[in-house]
Amino acid sequence: MPIDAPTYVVRSADRHLYKALKLGQLCYILNSRQMGKSSLRVQIMKKLQAEGFVCSAIDISVIGNFQITLEQWYAGFAYLLVSGFNLLDKVNIRTWWRERELLSPVQRLSEFINEVLLTAITEKIIIFIDEIDSVLDLQFDSTAFFSIIRTCYNKRADSSDYQRLNFVLLGVATPSQLIQDKNRTPFNVGQAIQLKGFQVHEAQPLLQGLTKRVSNPQTLLKEVIGWTGGQPFLTQKVCKLICSSESPIPTNEEAVYVEELVRSHIIENWESLDQPEHLRTIRDWILNGKQRTVELLKLYQQILHQGQVVAVDSPEETELLMSGLVVKQGDYLQVNNRIYELVFDERWIEKYI
Incomplete structure (x- = not known):
C-alpha cells in the first residue's frame, strides 16, 4: 500500500517490529504471500527514517537466479546496496569490485559493508532484504550469504560501527528452508515477527470507506472479517467491492448483503474473477x-x-x-x-x- 494510505491497518506486528529494530534486534518476517509484509516495511521505514535511521529496501529477486553465477549475484547485491543508499557518487562499484578480484565474492561483499557502507554512512543503518526466498532458486549454495549477516551481527561485540548496522529479512520461506547450518544462520539470533490477519479492533481505518455506504459500518466490517478471517488482501478487496457497488445495503441485512457480494464477485467462477491474482x-x-x-x-x-x-x-x-x-x-x-x-x-x- 502507498506510504500515506489512509486505510493502512496497524497490527501488533507493526509495534513488535518497530520496538525490536529500535533495540537493534535482527528481525525476520517469513509468511505467506499477500499478508502485508511490504506495506509493513514501507510504514516502519518511514517511521524510522523520521527518527534519523538510514534505511534501504533491497529486492533481491531483481538480481535474478537463472543461470547467474555466484560472483554475478554477490556483485549485484553490492550494486543494490550502493544504489539503495545513494552512494553512486561516492563509489564506482564496478571498479571497486574488479580491484578486489583476488578475494572471493563473499569476502568482497563483507569488505564492501565494512569499508564503504559503514564508512560512508555514520547514522544507524537498516537493510530490509525483501523476497529472501528467491535464494532458494539459486544454482549455488547461499549459506555464505546468511553467514555474512550472522557475522555482521557477531561483530557488534567488538565494533561500535557494526552496532549501527541491522537487517530485516522478508519472504515466503521458513528459516530451515533458507539455511540449515545452526552455527551460521542469523535466524537463531534474530527476532521472528509474526504477521496475522486483521482483528476487528485493528481494522478500524477501513471504516472510512464503509461509513459512506451504511449508518452502521461496524456491523458491516464484522461481516467482512467473518468471511475473510482478516486476511489483509481479501479484507481490503471485499471492502473495495462494497464501496464500488451501487446496490443499496438494507439495514439489518448486512450479513446477507456481504455473503451475496462475496459469492458473486469472489467465489463463483473464481479463476476468472481473481484479479488482482490471489x-x-x-x-x-x-x-x-x-x-x-x-x-x-x-x-x-x-x-x-x-x-x-x-x-x-x-x-x-x-x-x-x-x-x-x-x-x-x-x-x-x-x-x-x-x-x-x-x-x-x-x-x-x-x-x-
Missing part, C-alpha cells in the same frame, strides 16, 4: 512444482473435514502454512477463512488427488 497464487503454490502435492492435499482435506487438526510441524504443514491456505491457532491447524473453504472445497481437492 486465489490462483494459493492454487499454484499447492499444485505447481511441489513434490508433495498429494500429501498437501490430503492433509488439507483432513483439516477441511475435521475443522482443525493438531499441528505436528511436518514438512507438509509448513508448505500449507506458507501457501496461506491454513493458519495455526494455538496447537491446531485450521482453514484460514470461509472464502478459502468454499473455493478450495472437496470438489476442488478431488480434481487433483
Whole structure:
C-alpha cells in the first residue's frame, strides 16, 4: 500500500517490529504471500527514517537466479546496496569490485559493508532484504550469504560501527528452508515477527470507506472479517467491492448483503474473477512444482473435514502454512477463512488427488 494510505491497518506486528529494530534486534518476517509484509516495511521505514535511521529496501529477486553465477549475484547485491543508499557518487562499484578480484565474492561483499557502507554512512543503518526466498532458486549454495549477516551481527561485540548496522529479512520461506547450518544462520539470533490477519479492533481505518455506504459500518466490517478471517488482501478487496457497488445495503441485512457480494464477485467462477491474482497464487503454490502435492492435499482435506487438526510441524504443514491456505491457532491447524473453504472445497481437492 502507498506510504500515506489512509486505510493502512496497524497490527501488533507493526509495534513488535518497530520496538525490536529500535533495540537493534535482527528481525525476520517469513509468511505467506499477500499478508502485508511490504506495506509493513514501507510504514516502519518511514517511521524510522523520521527518527534519523538510514534505511534501504533491497529486492533481491531483481538480481535474478537463472543461470547467474555466484560472483554475478554477490556483485549485484553490492550494486543494490550502493544504489539503495545513494552512494553512486561516492563509489564506482564496478571498479571497486574488479580491484578486489583476488578475494572471493563473499569476502568482497563483507569488505564492501565494512569499508564503504559503514564508512560512508555514520547514522544507524537498516537493510530490509525483501523476497529472501528467491535464494532458494539459486544454482549455488547461499549459506555464505546468511553467514555474512550472522557475522555482521557477531561483530557488534567488538565494533561500535557494526552496532549501527541491522537487517530485516522478508519472504515466503521458513528459516530451515533458507539455511540449515545452526552455527551460521542469523535466524537463531534474530527476532521472528509474526504477521496475522486483521482483528476487528485493528481494522478500524477501513471504516472510512464503509461509513459512506451504511449508518452502521461496524456491523458491516464484522461481516467482512467473518468471511475473510482478516486476511489483509481479501479484507481490503471485499471492502473495495462494497464501496464500488451501487446496490443499496438494507439495514439489518448486512450479513446477507456481504455473503451475496462475496459469492458473486469472489467465489463463483473464481479463476476468472481473481484479479488482482490471489486465489490462483494459493492454487499454484499447492499444485505447481511441489513434490508433495498429494500429501498437501490430503492433509488439507483432513483439516477441511475435521475443522482443525493438531499441528505436528511436518514438512507438509509448513508448505500449507506458507501457501496461506491454513493458519495455526494455538496447537491446531485450521482453514484460514470461509472464502478459502468454499473455493478450495472437496470438489476442488478431488480434481487433483
